Amino acid sequence: MPAMPHALDCPGCAAPELAFAAHDHAHCAHDALERAEAVTAANGARMTPVRRRVLEILLENHKALGAYDVLARLGAEGFGNQPPVAYRALEFLVEQGLAHRIQRLNAFTACTHPGEEHAPAFLICRLCHMVAEAEASAARTSLDAEAARAGFRVERSTIEALGLCPACQGAA
Amino acid sequence: MPAMPHALDCPGCAAPELAFAAHDHAHCAHDALERAEAVTAANGARMTPVRRRVLEILLENHKALGAYDVLARLGAEGFGNQPPVAYRALEFLVEQGLAHRIQRLNAFTACTHPGEEHAPAFLICRLCHMVAEAEASAARTSLDAEAARAGFRVERSTIEALGLCPACQGAA
DNA sequence: TCTATGTATGTAATATCATAACACGTCAAT
């Protein structure tokens, strides 16, 4: 099965980077789960019940969840209720590119582009706490160039923006 | 007293963004302290003994220090030894633009451009743990543009790069 | 000068985030 058969022509998937925009989120989440199965299969990794459930929890909305928030949910559902249970599942998802860590929030969010090459920047609304993924390749290119001037070789970058989403700009 | 009388023609200060390069660090640190006094004076803020000492500690080298590392130093020198003592001084320095928080490291580093308008990106060497400030205005422009496509208004940004400094590239 | 006010510091207690170490169960290869 191809990893992303309909993403490009599906209205719900065509612009998933716009998490702020109204969209069919049930579809959004369901599609991400399907793609996650494909990604792990392709990588020879195991999508176990705990891992799948953590991804589902992250996919419930476009906010970032702390490890302990996830853990509370897992514990309530009969999985382990000690921190390593959550941290290990989250670490797995991040390694597989199915979730991202938001450094400013010490929290995790489901990837909206699973299985696609992308350089994410994160747009974090300081009022409603929604998190959207934007494309950071241009910013990353600038950063790499500036780093090169100092002789520095960039391996991984963190690009996060705090501000107001469209809805909250109106409210404020 | 002008805030930065000699920074632009001083060899030690001309390219302080290149923290990785060999430079007269005693001068580098001393100058930063002088400029810090000017900045706080201009802002009507008080550079107290604890705050000055924290800045001095951060200025000892171009690495990032955790709040508890700073706190241990303060406690050993007769200042308070409870977390808020360090966090408050660090928060003050960050507000005044005299230090920056490195999100990836949960740590703080002295600003190398105190009193100057700048959009910092941080270059963090994963081997020697040195931290340099690079100019992020180009990256920030890209980020703002990409955010605008989603209707998002960026207020603050975090741009950090993890990788290898010039010296550690040779070693690796 | 005296006192009121805002601000800075000290301290105790607690909250939040994260990892190390070990035990146990499953499954596949030998």
Next chain:
DNA sequence: ATTGACGTGTTATGATATTACATACATAGA
């Protein structure tokens, strides 16, 4: 059957950060 890799569960601990309250100190009126 034994081994080894992996995933999960659990205990314990470590690392980071904040709340709340008490005390000291500066400065600005009265």
